Amino acid sequence: MVERVITVEVVYAGADRHHLRRVDVAEGCTALEAIEASGIADAMPAGVMQGDRLGIFSKRVPSDHVVEQGDRIEIYRPLVLDPMEARRKRAR
Template sequence: MAERTIRVEVVYAGAGRAVLHQVELAEGSTVMQAVDAAGLAAVVPGGAIDPSRLGIFGRKVSPDRVVQQGDRIEIYRPLMLDPMEARRRRAR
């Protein structure tokens, strides 16, 4: 019997451009498996994807969360400036 598959998008928005890959995975795959299948480690600065900086449709998720058909997995960049410091600078 054929294995059931699902299709998801994996997105990384760098400072200069966004990269989007659609991947087809076995049903029951995790967020981290989808990221690995997309092969975006070459695009991410440093080549390492931080498992604590992953989300689905703007909500942070753990790397072992099972993905669903049509999910958009997002790889988040580190903040360039602490939000509190940004507010202080704007207030000056």
Template sequence: MAEPAVVVEVVHAGMQGVLRCRVSLPAGSTAMQAVEASGLLQQLPVEARDPLRLGIFSRRVDADQVLRDGDRVEIYRSLALDPMAARRRRAGKP
């Protein structure tokens, strides 16, 4: 009997557009294994790879998070501006 599989989508929304790849993995696979299987790491800029920030459906997860069928693994990029600095700037405070 074949080992059960999970099918997940791996996505990264960068400045140049969205990269996405659907992968099929053995049950019990992790978020990092999905990212590695997708091949998207080689297409990302260096700053998006280290440290790798991952999420599933907009919820931050660790790289060893076990996946369920239909999950969307998201590779997050660094923030362009610190949220606290942006609030201070909007409020007109130094």
């Protein structure tokens, strides 16, 4: 049986630049497998890639989420400052 191939995008927006890679993966592939296949982790700073900070079209998903044709897998950066704390600082 022939394995179907789908195309997805993997995106990481760093503080100074963003990375976008299109990758062809096997149907039934998970988000984490697609990220590994894209090689984008090599372009990211160490320690940024964590499976709990992923999304597809701005909706958070677990790393074992099965991707579909045309999905845009987003790797989110860790927050530098808690949003509640930032609001408090601005209010002072």
